[in-house]
Amino acid sequence: MLAVREFHELLSQLNVRFADLRVHRTQSTALVLKDGRAEAVSTGITRGFAARVLDRCWGFACSSTEERLEEMLEQARRAARLGEGKVRLAPVRPASYSGEVRVKKPPASFSSEEKLELLERAHSVAGEHAEIASVTVSYHDALVEFRYCSTEGGDVLLTYPWVSLQVQVVAKRGSTLQMAQERAGGVAGLEALSRVEELAASACERAIRLLDGRQAPSGRMKVVMDAKLTGVFIHEALGHAVEADHVLRGESVLANMLGRSIASEEVSIYDDPCIPGSAGYYLYDAEGVPAKRKALVEKGVLKSYLHTRETAGAMGQEASGNARAQGYSFPPLPRMSNTCMQAGDAELEELLECAGTGVYLCGSRGGEVDTARGVFQFSAEEGFMIRNGELAEPLRDVSLSGETLEILRKIELVGREVEMHPGYCGKDGQLVPVGDLAPAVLTTASVGGRI
Amino acid sequence: MTPAVAVKRISEHGCEGEVYMVEGRRFRLEYSPMELRADAAYERGFGVRVLKKGRLGFGYSTDLETAVEKALEIASCSERLRLEFASPGRYPGAEVYDSRVEELEIEGARELLMQAVEGCREEGAAPAQVSMSWRVTRREVHNTSGVEAVERSTEAGVYATGVAETSSGMHFASARSLSRMDFEEVGRRAGWLASSSRGAVRAPEKVEGVVFKPVAVAELLESVLVPAFSAENVLRGRSRLAGMLGEQVFGENMSIHDDPTLPFSAGSCSFDDEGVPAKRKALVEKGVLKSYLHSLLTACRAGERSTGNAFRSSYSAQPEIDATNLVVSGDGGAEEDGALVVHGLIGAHTANTVSGDFSVETRNAFYDGTPVRKAIIAGNIYELLKEASFGSDAEEVAGVITPSMRAENLRVTG
Numbered sequence: 001m002l003a004v005r006e007f008h009e010l011l012s013q014l015n016v017r018f019a020d021l022r023v024h025r026t027q028s029t030a031l032v033l034k035d036g037r038a039e040a041v042s043t044g045i046t047r048g049f050a051a052r053v054l055d056r057c058w059g060f061a062c063s064s065t066e067e068r069l070e071e072m073l074e075q076a077r078r079a080a081r082l083g084e085g086k087v088r089l090a091p092v093r094p095a096s097y098s099g100e101v102r103v104k105k106p107p108a109s110f111s112s113e114e115k116l117e118l119l120e121r122a123h124s125v126a127g128e129h130a131e132i133a134s135v136t137v138s139y140h141d142a143l144v145e146f147r148y149c150s151t152e153g154g155d156v157l158l159t160y161p162w163v164s165l166q167v168q169v170v171a172k173r174g175s176t177l178q179m180a181q182e183r184a185g186g187v188a189g190l191e192a193l194s195r196v197e198e199l200a201a202s203a204c205e206r207a208i209r210l211l212d213g214r215q216a217p218s219g220r221m222k223v224v225m226d227a228k229l230t231g232v233f234i235h236e237a238l239g240h241a242v243e244a245d246h247v248l249r250g251e252s253v254l255a256n257m258l259g260r261s262i263a264s265e266e267v268s269i270y271d272d273p274c275i276p277g278s279a280g281y282y283l284y285d286a287e288g289v290p291a292k293r294k295a296l297v298e299k300g301v302l303k304s305y306l307h308t309r310e311t312a313g314a315m316g317q318e319a320s321g322n323a324r325a326q327g328y329s330f331p332p333l334p335r336m337s338n339t340c341m342q343a344g345d346a347e348l349e350e351l352l353e354c355a356g357t358g359v360y361l362c363g364s365r366g367g368e369v370d371t372a373r374g375v376f377q378f379s380a381e382e383g384f385m386i387r388n389g390e391l392a393e394p395l396r397d398v399s400l401s402g403e404t405l406e407i408l409r410k411i412e413l414v415g416r417e418v419e420m421h422p423g424y425c426g427k428d429g430q431l432v433p434v435g436d437l438a439p440a441v442l443t444t445a446s447v448g449g450r451i
Numbered sequence: 452m453t454p455a456v457a458v459k460r461i462s463e464h465g466c467e468g469e470v471y472m473v474e475g476r477r478f479r480l481e482y483s484p485m486e487l488r489a490d491a492a493y494e495r496g497f498g499v500r501v502l503k504k505g506r507l508g509f510g511y512s513t514d515l516e517t518a519v520e521k522a523l524e525i526a527s528c529s530e531r532l533r534l535e536f537a538s539p540g541r542y543p544g545a546e547v548y549d550s551r552v553e554e555l556e557i558e559g560a561r562e563l564l565m566q567a568v569e570g571c572r573e574e575g576a577a578p579a580q581v582s583m584s585w586r587v588t589r590r591e592v593h594n595t596s597g598v599e600a601v602e603r604s605t606e607a608g609v610y611a612t613g614v615a616e617t618s619s620g621m622h623f624a625s626a627r628s629l630s631r632m633d634f635e636e637v638g639r640r641a642g643w644l645a646s647s648s649r650g651a652v653r654a655p656e657k658v659e660g661v662v663f664k665p666v667a668v669a670e671l672l673e674s675v676l677v678p679a680f681s682a683e684n685v686l687r688g689r690s691r692l693a694g695m696l697g698e699q700v701f702g703e704n705m706s707i708h709d710d711p712t713l714p715f716s717a718g719s720c721s722f723d724d725e726g727v728p729a730k731r732k733a734l735v736e737k738g739v740l741k742s743y744l745h746s747l748l749t750a751c752r753a754g755e756r757s758t759g760n761a762f763r764s765s766y767s768a769q770p771e772i773d774a775t776n777l778v779v780s781g782d783g784g785a786e787e788d789g790a791l792v793v794h795g796l797i798g799a800h801t802a803n804t805v806s807g808d809f810s811v812e813t814r815n816a817f818y819d820g821t822p823v824r825k826a827i828i829a830g831n832i833y834e835l836l837k838e839a840s841f842g843s844d845a846e847e848v849a850g851v852i853t854p855s856m857r858a859e860n861l862r863v864t865g
């Protein structure tokens with residue numbers, strides 16, 4: 001890597017009101033076991049530079065080679081003169097930090113063959129189920145070196161590992177096909193993947209249950225969301241609407257709502273990048289701002305938005321440490337880290353009993369939100385009817401949609417056990433790892449099953 | 452090290468192999484009420500595959516020598532498999548390069564961007580995020596069988612979202628030539644969708660059918676149907692279309708082609724990312740399943756020839772099967788009477804790609820000219836395409852060319 005002094009020289013020569021530079025170097029290995037065969041193994045190194053200049057507006061430049069960085073910076077400087085001079089950066093104390101996230105079993109100290117054994121363990125569990133037609137086990141690890149420096153004197157050097165493992169299975173009976181998946185991982189070593197057999201078993205059992213799943217009812221009804229689905233809900237419906245760029249562009253139903261009640265009193269939600277081992281863990285964000293836990297909603301009241309220094313400056317608020325970027329080729333945006341909902345005190349039985357008649361929805365195949373309208377949609381991985389306060393027949397292909405504020409207000413009961421699930425969040429073409437930590441909840445929503 | 456030297460080095464190790472290189476400049480300008488923002492990016496990277504005694508290893512790096520070393524190093528972990536790298540062939544010479552894109556300056560791009568911004572305003576909506584991007588790419592595939600494929604291409608895209616009160620509208624376009632782009636029209640469409648969706652009401656209790664406008668058709672087919680044509684999914688029992696070649700799978704009134712030869716369309720190319728010549732092929736003709744989409748690996752496994760549909764999302768990614776430009780044609784009309792008219796979908800990517808079941812929320816839906824606040828549409832793509840009818844308003848939506856589509860018997864929940 002370039003010496004720190006050279007970075008600072010390069011930045012100071014730019015002669016603009018603010019500039020910063022990130023360097024990302026990622027060494028990774030990916031192994032995929034398709035139906036037991038390791039046919040897609042890869043390893044490699046990516047490295048690149050990302051610089052921003054702030055003049056009358058932002059100009060962003062990035063390059064995979066040092067030689068071309070200056071040419072791209074020249075383009076960025078030209079573009080940065082075209083704005084109206086509206087950007088104000090929230091002040092921060094320039095950070096100076098150098099450190100490494102240490103883990104029990106660093107991926108780099110295991111051979112690819114040893115890692116493949118881990119995948120084979122997951123695959124062999126799936127092989128025990130006759131109705132499982134196809135199994136894909138994917139493993140990915142990385143060692144990331146990240147450097148940040150700015151014309152304000154900020155200087156951060158971070159080194160951290162990353163692991164993830166996903167088991168995806170397809171169950172088949174006659175012409176009926178159903179799929180299910182499970183995932184584990186985070187800023188951690190191989191110790192985070194010790195439960196691969198459990199993951200595989202859970203995916204297989206769900207896919208097979210789905211073969212018996214019936215059509216879901218449609219309409220507005222009582223819904224109990226399990227911990228995983230609640231996690232996706234708070235991420236999609238609330239988390240995206242509190243990203244301050246959406247708020248500033250007039251694209252959020254939560255604009256002008258700070259200090260106002262937006263959810264039932266049962267609801268408290270935090271953004272917390274400080275959970276070691278989690279998918280959304282980081283010490284400093286992509287603008288060198290220290291990570292911290294912050295309340296988004298406390299007892300139903302909207303407390304804060306997620307900021308970059310620019311959005312915080314525009315709203316006269318504090319930088320929240322939520323600037324994140326996918327590698328060197330993208331500029332930072334306000335993003336979630338781990339979105340966490342505080343546990344209540346209800347057992348699952350109480351949630352079901354209170355629902356009386358309705359649906360219990362589990363897991364998620366993903367979701368999407370229109371933050372401006374406050375309308376979201378996501379698909380549950382599986383579901384069950386709730387009849388007389390008890391779980392009844394299994395359901396499949398159920399989607400849930402609704403208006404964010406209405407559903408948050410209708411949360412009547414919150415479960416006592418929280419679960420953490422890793423995932424990836426996409427925004428403006430950038431994917432970043434995130435975590436969702438939540439309990440099960442009881443609410444009312446629109447459910448759409450297929451015919 | 453040049454790709455040609457790297458290929459020679461691979462041969463000297465007694466291996467077969469392939470070098471993929473992508474080099475390009477990419478620019479993006481974004482307008483929002485916050486401030487203008489500009490991105491300029493340069494990237495060059497290499498992806499190397501080596502076949503070492505039948506074991507396939509993939510290495511990548513911004514440095515070619517490292518990529519070769521990494522590929523040789525990891526290959527021993529792989530199972531033995533059969534793969535023949537592409538052999539030299541004739542490339543169709545697709546029209547994929549427009550010098551106006553390469554010569555575009557930041558200042559000139561801003562004028563085009565502002566056409567979209569103004570278009571959105573003129574339709575009575577506030578532009579929330581309007582961006583344009585353009586790129587120049589040089590793509591090369593070299594292998595030990597003698598392939599030396601080089602293509603320079605350009606691409607431009609525009610994306611607009613507008614907001615009117617609590618309604619929003621979105622539209623986008625992309626193509627390989629600026630002459631195929633109407634920036635103002637994209638802004639206008641986003642603005643019109645936002646402003647005409649104001650005052651939305653609950654969905655009616657019962658609708659006779661659903662009309663999917665071209666953007667919604669594209670979102671639905673790309674998420675739910677395209678994966679079923681992938682020979683990898685077919686071979687692994689993950690596709691409902693497995694074992695159905697030559698059978699009537701959809702209505703006789705419709706056909707689907709994969710066509711990389713269309714001049715200046717977003718998915719056009721002369722060869723795929725494995726160096727296989729690109730060609731037009733029927734996937735479905737008059738409802739009969741004609742072909743799957745193959746890469747070199749699936750073709751070897753199935754004893755077929757690659758259809759030239761292996762593409763990489765980055766130099767660091769292995770080739771995956773995908774369509775190029777998907778062309779949907781059909782007839783029967785897409786009358787809007789009694790139907791929920793849907794301009795876009797929310798959550799199409801959450802559909803069940805294996806069973807074809809989907810349950811999606813709508814974006815800008817109308818019934819009898821009145822905007823509808825929200826409606827979930829649920830159905831199964833295989834049942835839907837047996838009976839769907841199509842309009843004559845075909846439109847190109849970023850690599851998908853399709854008319855509107857009307858379907859009955861879908862469940863709509865307000």
